[in-house]
Amino acid sequence: MDTAAEITPSPARTVTGHAGAIELAGVAKRFPNGALAVNGINLRIAGGSYCCLLGPSGCGKTTTLRMIAGHEEPTAGEILIDGSNVVGLSPRARGTAMMFQSYALFPHLSVRDNVAFSLRVRGTPRAERYREADQVIEQVQLTEFAARLPGQLSGGQQQRVALARALITRPRVLLLDEPLSALDEFLRLQMRAELREMQRRLGITFVHVTHTQLEAVAVADQVVVMAHGEVRQSSSARGIYAEPRSAYVAQFMGGQNVLRGTVESVAAGIATLRGPGGEGYAVRLGADKALAGQTVEFAVRRDRLSLASSSTVNSITGRVRAIEYQGTFVKMTLTRSGAPDFVAYVDEGAYFRAPVAVGTMASFGWELDEAHLLVSE
Amino acid sequence: MSASATLVAAVGRRRERSWSLSSLLLALPLAAVLVCFVVAPLISVVAVSVFRYDNFAVIPGFTLENYASVLSSRLTLSLYLTMIRLAAITWAVTLVLGFCVAYFLVFHVRSKLIAIGLFLACTVPFWTSNIIRMISWLPLLGRQGIINQALLTTGVIHQPLGFLLYSDFSVIVSYVHLFTIFMIVPIFNAMSRIDPALFEASRDAGASRWQTMRLVVLPLSKSGIVLGSVFVITLVMGDFYVVKVMSGGSLASVVSAMVDDISTLLFPHAAASAVILLVVLTLLVAGIMRLVDIRRELVAER
Amino acid sequence: MAIVSARGGRPWTFYVLAAIFVGYVAFLYGPMLCIYVLSFQGPQGGLTFPMRGAGLHWFNQLLSQGDTGDLIGAISRSLPLAVLVMAITVIVSFAAGMAFRARFPGSNWLFYLVVASLVAPGYVLGIGIGLMFQLLGWNTDWYTSALGAQLSWTLPFGLLIMFAVFGRYDRAYEEAARDLGAFPVQTLRLVVVPMLLPGVIAVALFGFTLSYDEFARTLQTVGSSNTVPIEIWSMTQNVTTPSIYALGTLTTALSFVVIGVSLGTIALIQRRRVGMKSL
Incomplete structure (x- = not known):
């Protein structure tokens, strides 16, 4: 098995010079209970690109994402964002933001307060943080729902709130943990396109974890297929679909x-x-x-x-x-x-x-x- | 609306009503017991509170003398002041302790099974006798008690500490011992419903641990804190035996004064005092409950 | 569930809170253990340490009625009363728990009545029941007025537990049973009750122990013959020998047996369910 060689050059579409380039070098994670979730992966994600980590459940994709986010620290290896090692830094210091699988919206806060949360903990005055929050809320077309509580929103609307909350700090990297898994088929297709559009507009790096092949090839510049804590193949969406490297990838992609x-x-x-x-x-x-x-x-x-x-x-x-x-x-x-x-x-x-x-x-x-x-x- | 839609709506309505009818029947036994043994007795108390009495008997009639007597008494005021002081201190201690214990069990214990085990360890004494648990402090706190003996032998003190037993201190220790569980359980329930991903979302937004506590955990535990506070405060305000035994007779509570009244057959006087206490507690509880919709927190409706 | 730092280690707050927790448990059990130990002293024993001799002297004293009134009689009333309260609490709060899954006329009033009986001072309710019986010309007794007084305490608890139990219960099971042709009573007997059995046992545990140890509400409603907690109460007023500890040990032991049996049964049911799932 060959994982070290899988540092694929960035896809042609990516504009070089964008912020948010990520590099994982020999990153491994062993949990305290002994389980080896990620087994020494090397991966380069170009700044300003849309990357999907794809694999069956338990393949280590979410752990990898959480290590980039700073919610887990690797037991070995380095994680570089724009060339500097971020291991040990807080999520805020990394310039990353995460969109959680269940959205993790604060149930007691209104949409506006949820979105403004990170400004609030930074000590931004109320008027200013509400003004900024309202701008982002407008971007995700939720202005009329700004005063509602998350429990009063539909799944798709909750997802937009989560997106707005993650984007308000203008992160270099947005990390999305199975962002579409809680939506029904119709909304999934719609939100998929919106995410792609949002990424294109913002020009920041999106790293998106999914176990759905079609979702990955539909949105991503770069698709990374993982299995058993290792990268099996990393290449452009077309490359991974048309030219699978191994029988595993070919069968997994279908x-x-x-x-x-x-x-x-x-x-x-x-x-x-x-x-x-x-x-x-x-x-x-x-x-x-x-x-x-x-x-x-x-x-x-x-x-x-x-x-x-x-x-x-x-x-x-x-x-x-x-x-x-x-x-x-x-x-x-x-x-x-x-x-x-x-x-x-x-x-x-x-x-x-x-x-x-x-x-x-x-x-x-x-x-x-x-x-x-x-x-x- | 088409005919079939009307039909569907009508059937739906009928089902709705049949549910609420069976609900009504199912709730009837509870309602009957509570009407017979809570509502009717409280009405009796109100009735007797306006009766006259002499040294031998209670005489039906209408008078407000009992209320006048209770309300004009300096004793009443001092009883309430004592109980408010004890309730406030007990509330503060049980709140901090209950919050810490619940937080530890919910968020720090990794195995759910162990968390349930430790939670039960906190709960088991609740199922044993309060009076026994209260008097179990006597061999510890007395002048010859274990604590004084230990402090004397280690040389920390040279005279036994007198304030340990038969004092405010021993009363509050007993209250905390008996009532902290009433704080732990509701806060534990409220915290159990907090999605652990919220901690990461908060950290992701750059919040410090303290900010997460203040902005996320505390507001989401509020219903439990409110419920626990209602329990602890009303339990302390309604106590008569802890204050009597653990203060060695030096303190009296609103209810223990009632007990004395009853033992000398001053029923109307005790009843008036009871009505006043109920009014005070109702106002207090209603005030606290305004902070949170208790019914929504407790009842899972479809 | 647990908070873990990103490196997988424990944050410092873990150690602080663990210390508080251990301290609380020691505070909870320490004094109780002391009186259990002190109850096994010899005839020279006093109310505090050090132990003077060892033996069952104070238990003999207790049962030979040297120090107390009618302990055996008190137990012979407390136990049947507790069983009665337990049975009524289980049935009534289960029914009410089912009722509260839907709004019904008066449901709000009933809910606030439940809250009121939970927070009303027990002794005041006791006086009320006593006065009510007096006004009606009835005699108070353990199986009438005291039973009602205790139910006003155990039913709200039972109902709160049923709220928690039904909160985690999916109504689709009932609908499935109805769909398969079960009558309401069959649905209840074959589906609802077996599924909720652990919760029902918990309600029974509360019903029994809260009744067995109830004091404040029972004091004015029990009539001329005492229950165990009132026996204990009168001992605290006039007994200054370790026989009061012996009584504490005895009655707590009985509580522990009941708790052990209930929790053991619940654990057994849960384990069997987990076992079935893994098949």
């Missing part, structure tokens, strides 16, 4: 079929593989090397397949087990003996011109360049 085969020969940078069922595959090696006799894994995107006649190179034949209509495409699941299910996303129009019945046999093939070699872990 949208890919992971296949395996034994190398029979290598010629002109292309390896010829033989699958466990005798299928023939050809995969471009790129910079990787493969030796004859070695077993390698590769990924094929589910949406880059075409119906093929059986027994050509780079094709799969199986029995149709399920057909799910997905609106813009049709999801077909094939079962094969002795191998995992194979999934194909077939264009909706194409499918209904020539429907396939459940239980019949079908074959799918793909172009050489749609197969993508994976690193074994």
Whole structure:
């Protein structure tokens, strides 16, 4: 397993020179009960970018976020914000602000007092802090609710209050812990877009923890996939989806079929593989090397397949087990003996011109360049 | 409104009413007991407070002499002053102690199971006899008591301390001993409902620990503090046996004066005094309760 | 839940508050332990330390009625009274707890009545009940006037506990039972009561112990024959031997048995539920 090498250059979109660049160097966290939540991660997040930490629950993403926020201190490693080590500093001194999963709005304070809270503890006079709070409240379109208590607001409104409260101190870095998990599907999509828009407008760094793949690739410049306290891959949203580095990332992100085969020969940078069922595959090696006799894994995107006649190179034949209509495409699941299910996303129009019945046999093939070699872990 | 919507609304209304009817029936036994053994007795007290009496009997009638006698007595004033002093000191001590204990249990004990265990350890004495717990201070506080013996042998003092027993001090020690639990439980309940994420949100906003305490924890514990204060103050104001035993007879309370009245069969006089005490306590409690909607805090409605 | 500094260590306030807590517990139990120890002195024993001899002398003294009036009789009244109060408290406060889940006409009045009976001075209520019985020409007795007086104290407590219990209870269980065709009584018997059993046991514990130790309200309502706390009270007025400690030890031991059984049962139920969940 290779985590140290996963310092991916910042995505192309990011403007250099923005404040709020974050660097984690060998950061680890072991809790007093002995559990190792984060196992020495290295990560660089460009200033002014939108980064998503993505992974299943228990992968250490929230702990990582809380260490950046200063609510946990690492047991090893350094956390740098704009080049200076912030380990040991208070959240305020770090210039970070956090939006909590449950929002953690003070139930006894009005929206205005919640938003003005950090100014209040700084000793800002009432009139001034209310003026500033009202400005931020206006930005999140809650002006008419400023006098209400959090309990009198809907989930989406509460979330805006939490956002306003975090932003009033003009942080360099906004840390969002599963910010959309408490919302229903419709609001989730709406707030997702608003968060992205807010980040673009403010030009500060957003670090957003989520366990939803689509949410991550929809908003983020940089997606960091984590598992078991380690970074599995960090790259642009498109990169992580289209070019997963390992079988783990490919399977976790979805949208890919992971296949395996034994190398029979290598010629002109292309390896010829033989699958466990005798299928023939050809995969471009790129910079990787493969030796004859070695077993390698590769990924094929589910949406880059075409119906093929059986027994050509780079094709799969199986029995149709399920057909799910997905609106813009049709999801077909094939079962094969002795191998995992194979999934194909077939264009909706194409499918209904020539429907396939459940239980019949079908074959799918793909172009050489749609197969993508994976690193074994 | 469409016909079906009207129908749905009507059915909803009927269900609503059937719930409140069954609620009414379920609440009836409680209401009956409290009317018979709280409302009716208090009416009896008010009635007797305007009766006449002589050395042998209570004579039904109407007079305000009993009230005049109670209100004009210098003794009444001094009794109230004594009790207000004792109640104020006890309230302050139990508030600080109860707040600290509840805060420790809710926010500092990591295991929930251990927190419940320690909470029960605080509660168990409440389920044993108050009088026994009160007299258990006698072997400690007396002139030959453990505390004096210990201080004498260690040479801290050369004369036994007299103020430990049969004094304001021993009365207040007993009150704190008996009543702190009434402060701990409501504050513990209020604090248990505070989302621990609020501490981090407060820290994230740059608040110091003291600011978090003042701006977040205290306001959110207010309902518990109010409820606990009502308990402690009314318990002290209604006490007669602690003040009698632990002061060695040197102090008297409003109620212990009533006990003396009753023992000499001065029922109307005691009743008038009781009515005055009830009025005072009602005003006090109503004043404190204005600070918080107790019903909303206690009752979980759907 | 616990406050932990970002490094995972304990903040200094932890140690201060832990010290206060330990001090409070010592303050709570220390004196009680003293009288338990002192009650096991020999015949020369006095009211304070040092211990003079050891033995059960003062317990014998107590039971042979050398020092007291009618202790056995007092216990024979206190126990059935406590059981009676416990039973009524459980049933009435459970019903009222269910009632208070919805607003009903007069619910506010009833609530304030509950608060009033909780904060009214016990002795004043006792006088009131005594006077009421006198005006009605009835005799006060432990199973009539004292029973009512004690209920005015235990029912509010029972109701407060039921508020807490129902606050954490999801009504969907009842609706599910009704949905599956259960009649109201079946719903109650098969779903509500078993689910809330730990809370019900807690109410029973309060009902029993508060009655068994009740003093202020009982004093004027018990009639001619005493209950245990009043027996103790009269001993504090005229007994200056360790037999009063012996009585304290005896009655506290009984309370502890009741507390132990109740809490043990609750713990057993909870453990079995956790066990079921993990299956």
